[in-house]
Amino acid sequence: MPCYFAIIGAKDNPIYEAEFTSPQLNQFPPELKELNPFILHASLDIVEDLQWQTHPQAGGNTSTSGGFLRSRHSASNSNCYLGKIDHFYGLAITAYLSYGNMKFVMIHSSNSNNGAPVQIEDGPVKSFYQEVHELYVKTLMNPFYKLNDPITSPVFDNRVRALAKRYLTR
Amino acid sequence: MSQKIINPSTSVAPAKHSDSTGYDYTIGPQQTLPNAPSLSKATTSLPSVYNESLHASARNPQVSLAAYAFLFQELVTQARNASKSVSEIELRLHRNGYHLGIRLLELLNFRSSVSPGSKNFFKPGNSSQGVNVASSAFQEDSLAQGIANMKRRDLRMVEILQFIHGTVWSYLFGRVGDDLVKSSERENEFMIIDNSPLLTRFISSTNVQCDFFVCGIIEGILDSASFPCNVTAHSVPEQNFDQKVVFVVRFEPQVLEREALRS
Amino acid sequence: MAIQTILVINRSGGLVYQRDFLPSAAKLTSNEYLILAGTLQGVVAIASQIAPKSLQISAKQGAKTGSELGDATQTVPYVGSLGSSAASAADLGSFLGPDFFNESFTSWNTKGLKHVTTDQNSLFLYQTLTGLKFVAVSTQNTTNAMAVSIAENLLRKAYCLYADYVMKNPFYEPEMPIRCELFDKKLGELVAQL
Numbered sequence: 001m002p003c004y005f006a007i008i009g010a011k012d013n014p015i016y017e018a019e020f021t022s023p024q025l026n027q028f029p030p031e032l033k034e035l036n037p038f039i040l041h042a043s044l045d046i047v048e049d050l051q052w053q054t055h056p057q058a059g060g061n062t063s064t065s066g067g068f069l070r071s072r073h074s075a076s077n078s079n080c081y082l083g084k085i086d087h088f089y090g091l092a093i094t095a096y097l098s099y100g101n102m103k104f105v106m107i108h109s110s111n112s113n114n115g116a117p118v119q120i121e122d123g124p125v126k127s128f129y130q131e132v133h134e135l136y137v138k139t140l141m142n143p144f145y146k147l148n149d150p151i152t153s154p155v156f157d158n159r160v161r162a163l164a165k166r167y168l169t170r
Numbered sequence: 171m172s173q174k175i176i177n178p179s180t181s182v183a184p185a186k187h188s189d190s191t192g193y194d195y196t197i198g199p200q201q202t203l204p205n206a207p208s209l210s211k212a213t214t215s216l217p218s219v220y221n222e223s224l225h226a227s228a229r230n231p232q233v234s235l236a237a238y239a240f241l242f243q244e245l246v247t248q249a250r251n252a253s254k255s256v257s258e259i260e261l262r263l264h265r266n267g268y269h270l271g272i273r274l275l276e277l278l279n280f281r282s283s284v285s286p287g288s289k290n291f292f293k294p295g296n297s298s299q300g301v302n303v304a305s306s307a308f309q310e311d312s313l314a315q316g317i318a319n320m321k322r323r324d325l326r327m328v329e330i331l332q333f334i335h336g337t338v339w340s341y342l343f344g345r346v347g348d349d350l351v352k353s354s355e356r357e358n359e360f361m362i363i364d365n366s367p368l369l370t371r372f373i374s375s376t377n378v379q380c381d382f383f384v385c386g387i388i389e390g391i392l393d394s395a396s397f398p399c400n401v402t403a404h405s406v407p408e409q410n411f412d413q414k415v416v417f418v419v420r421f422e423p424q425v426l427e428r429e430a431l432r433s
Numbered sequence: 434m435a436i437q438t439i440l441v442i443n444r445s446g447g448l449v450y451q452r453d454f455l456p457s458a459a460k461l462t463s464n465e466y467l468i469l470a471g472t473l474q475g476v477v478a479i480a481s482q483i484a485p486k487s488l489q490i491s492a493k494q495g496a497k498t499g500s501e502l503g504d505a506t507q508t509v510p511y512v513g514s515l516g517s518s519a520a521s522a523a524d525l526g527s528f529l530g531p532d533f534f535n536e537s538f539t540s541w542n543t544k545g546l547k548h549v550t551t552d553q554n555s556l557f558l559y560q561t562l563t564g565l566k567f568v569a570v571s572t573q574n575t576t577n578a579m580a581v582s583i584a585e586n587l588l589r590k591a592y593c594l595y596a597d598y599v600m601k602n603p604f605y606e607p608e609m610p611i612r613c614e615l616f617d618k619k620l621g622e623l624v625a626q627l
Binding site: 004005006010014016017018019021027036037051052053054078079080081097098099100101127130131133134135136137138139140141142147150151152153154155156157159 | 192193194195198199200201218219220222224269272273275276277279280312313314315317319320321322323325394395396428432
């Protein structure tokens with residue numbers, strides 16, 4: 001399935017964006033493509049709400065704000081991967097937070113055009129986020145990289161795309 | 171006219187994504203094109219920060235104390251030559267430490283997520299090999315594969331301070347901090363106590379407080395973890411520990427508010 | 434035997450550090466100390482000028498070495514009485530461990546003055562490779578070889594303290610008079626252990 005992935009910095013500025021598509025599968029329709037950044041930014045409110053919850057994915061408790069949108073999870077103690085946090089007309093949005101509160105957000109689109117909601121496989125998505133997190137930490141180890149600057153390294157780009165190929169677009 | 175006009179992220183790709191040149195914020199997100207090579211040769215063979223392993227055992231964790239002291243001495247001298255006043259020296263040291271703190275927060279937390287029993291544990295980076303086969307090159311030294319669960323992000327003031335007092339201190343100075351105290355007078359004030367600070371142990375007390383470097387580290391960590399605060403160092407000589415330093419952390423009121431809401 | 438004074442002389446013969454340890458002893462004025470430092474520097478230079486000839490002789494004669502003029506590869510035996518038991522790992526500064534101070538070491542003072550005896554005092558010199566000199570003045574005159582080794586061990590430790598607390602202090606200008614509280618304090622502790 002096509003995905004739109006972005007890393008959002010502390011000032012809600014994108015520091016990296018990428019679209020993962022593959023030839024066999026659907027692409028984002030052109031009219032929707034331009035909307036992606038907006039959809040993604042709209043979900044940042046939910047991310048920031050979940051950011052400070054002690055158990056952001058402990059259960060699908062509908063009473064807490066944003067909770068009804070979350071995917072159910074095994075009660076793991078980790079609070080980096082937030083799981084599915086939002087949806088928008090059949091698009092699913094997942095998020096992940098790094099320790100420095102960088103927001104890793106992704107829009108998943110379904111393969112079919114019938115508008116059926118996208119099923120997120122948490123396992124590979126989570127692994128993808130963790131691997132990108134590692135790449136991000138490596139970026140940060142570069143003394144010439146400043147926090148919240150766009151990541152322009154082609155190596156980073158290549159590696160993220162290779163990871164996407166491995167975990168997401170199969 | 172400026173060359174870098176920020177285009178709307180249009181559906182028509184302005185240039186063919188033939189060989190990746192990295193993310194360009196003026197163009198927007200780029201598609202992975204069907205025939206794009208997954209990893210071009212040029213980018214894998216170059217020495218790059220992405221080829222290094224993040225694992226603690228990838229490098230010798232031991233640093234000579236003399237080297238550490240001389241490096242710090244040079245840092246202070248440089249700050250001193252560039253500044254006009256004492257507070258400016260301290261500000262420069264503080265700023266140097268701040269950038270270190272930002273990086274330490276991510277690095278140390280990430281490292282402590284790696285469970286010691288994972289399969290990559292005894293295999294630090296294989297980056298030195300000359301020829302890297304496109305896709306397998308980085309799969310092997312990826313630590314994230316061995317992580318089942320990431321370490322919890324620290325959400326409370328006490329948690330993040332314990333992280334500093336424990337993990338960060340032992341990474342930087344080889345031992346945990348001597349004490350972590352909450353101020354009895356002010357709600358937002360915490361104190362990290364070090365009886366014999368390693369960095370300044372060879373520096374006779376002057377009017378310049380060299381521990382501001384460590385203040386910068388602490389503030390960098392707390393700031394990037396969204397705990398805006400102000401950290402100062404005070405030297406409090408005691409009978410047995412005449413170099414004792416107290417790092418006073420004052421959180422901004424919004425941190426307290428948030429914690430009151432979420433608890 | 435007690436240490437009366439410790440001096441540090443830089444490589445150009447200037448006095449950069451002077452400290453008295455016995456309050457009761459007769460004091461020299463600071464000017465006289467400067468002259469003493471300058472004189473010592475000159476004597477050391479002269480001694481090193483005359484040294485090679487006597488070294489040649491001592492080398493020919495074999496094992497017997499002159500008392501003032503050590504041979505090229507002399508090692509000084511470690512003297513255990515030097516308060517090393519009290520020196521815990523934390524006190525050793527950046528020097529690796531106690532074994533650094535438990536073995537005999539090479540004396541770099543290969544040609545030149547090592548020891549001066551007068552009626553009242555003895556004066557011991559420790560020279561470093563960089564030309565820095567540490568001088569200890571003791572209250573008794575002695576020609577005992579043991580005393581010379583003790584003094585050399587002591588001054589070597591003082592040199593280690595200098596390397597730590599003076600050279601690693603960003604506020605110290607090289608070749609200038611030493612004003613470092615920590616060096617004062619540690620040197621005081623070292624002499625007090627004797």
